[in-house]
Amino acid sequence: MKTVLITGLSREMGLGTALAKRYLEDGFKVFGSCRDIKQEHIAALSRDHAGNFFPVPLDLTDLNSIKKAAEIISEHGKLDVLINNATATNGDGNKPLDEGLDTENMLNAYDVNAVGFIRLAQIFLPHFSEGAVLAAITSEQGSMGKCWRDSGIDYGMAKAALNYACVVLQRRLAPKFGLRVLAIHPGWVQTRPAPPKADLSPEESAAFIAKTVANPPPYEAEGNKGVFVWYDGRHFEF
Numbered sequence: 001m002k003t004v005l006i007t008g009l010s011r012e013m014g015l016g017t018a019l020a021k022r023y024l025e026d027g028f029k030v031f032g033s034c035r036d037i038k039q040e041h042i043a044a045l046s047r048d049h050a051g052n053f054f055p056v057p058l059d060l061t062d063l064n065s066i067k068k069a070a071e072i073i074s075e076h077g078k079l080d081v082l083i084n085n086a087t088a089t090n091g092d093g094n095k096p097l098d099e100g101l102d103t104e105n106m107l108n109a110y111d112v113n114a115v116g117f118i119r120l121a122q123i124f125l126p127h128f129s130e131g132a133v134l135a136a137i138t139s140e141q142g143s144m145g146k147c148w149r150d151s152g153i154d155y156g157m158a159k160a161a162l163n164y165a166c167v168v169l170q171r172r173l174a175p176k177f178g179l180r181v182l183a184i185h186p187g188w189v190q191t192r193p194a195p196p197k198a199d200l201s202p203e204e205s206a207a208f209i210a211k212t213v214a215n216p217p218p219y220e221a222e223g224n225k226g227v228f229v230w231y232d233g234r235h236f237e238f
């Protein structure tokens with residue numbers, strides 16, 4: 001039975017929960033992490049998928065919490081897929097520079113999104129199976145080449161840093177450990193009640209992402225093509 005760890009399942013209509021359901025349908029053993037696992041939709045997943053779904057407490061900013069999660073998960077064997085879906089941002093850190101941008105609380109987004117993924121990769125390194133895929137859920141907002149915004153620095157900067165981390169990890173972990181690293185933009189996904197006009201439902205995005213993780217696009221060292229990709233595996237410009 002293949003195994004996957006997905007972070008950030010705290011919201012029932014979030015992408016993390018949709019990914020967990022997708023992988024359960026695909027026959028995986030799923031470890032779903034939240035900072036607080038005592039939530040009704042998490043209890044429901046454990047009940048409905050007893051023996052296949054395991055809630056794991058995990059805070060991406062806390063190394064000890066990641067180490068404890070790795071201990072719990074490694075008792076079940078090696079990990080085939082890691083999907084780092086959790087994210088954080090601070091609304092005032094996303095305001096325009098001249099309209100109250102709060103620079104004091106910007107580090108949390110960077111800590112959770114970018115450093116959090118590196119912490120996970122490092123702590124779980126001995127626990128990945130041969131050919132395992134490490135996927136970070138990033139955002140088009142982390143692209144510099146395609147940037148059209150004049151605000152949103154907090155979140156965008158964190159995702160740009162995450163994209164860079166993915167390139168470096170792919171270049172290191174693929175040749176040395178046989179792993180594959182992806183930074184996946186999930187599309188504009190309806191993970192909040194409003195606005196309702198997003199292109200994809202969480203379930204649709206999750207289905208695309210699971211397919212891309214199962215069949216990653218070829219990696220080209222020249223230009224690092226195949227690392228930063230759309231949910232359906234198309235190349236995204238850094």
Ligand SMILES: NC(=O)c1ccc[n+]([C@@H]2O[C@H](COP(=O)([O-])OP(=O)(O)OC[C@H]3O[C@@H](n4cnc5c(N)ncnc54)[C@H](OP(=O)(O)O)[C@@H]3O)[C@@H](O)[C@H]2O)c1
Pocket residue numbers: 007008009010011013014015016034035036058059060061084085086087088112137138139140185186187188189190191198
């Ligand atoms: N929705 C879209 O259109 C869209 C577009 C582009 C990219 N994305 C990306 O897609 C992913 C999923 O989006 P979403 O809207 O479903 O995410 P979300 O629910 O806003 O975030 C996922 C979870 O991250 C958790 N989190 C925050 N700080 C954490 C920490 N220190 N340690 C561990 N977990 C932490 C939060 O749970 P708690 O705070 O309860 O712990 C939250 O439920 C994110 O990476 C997002 O950036 C989404």
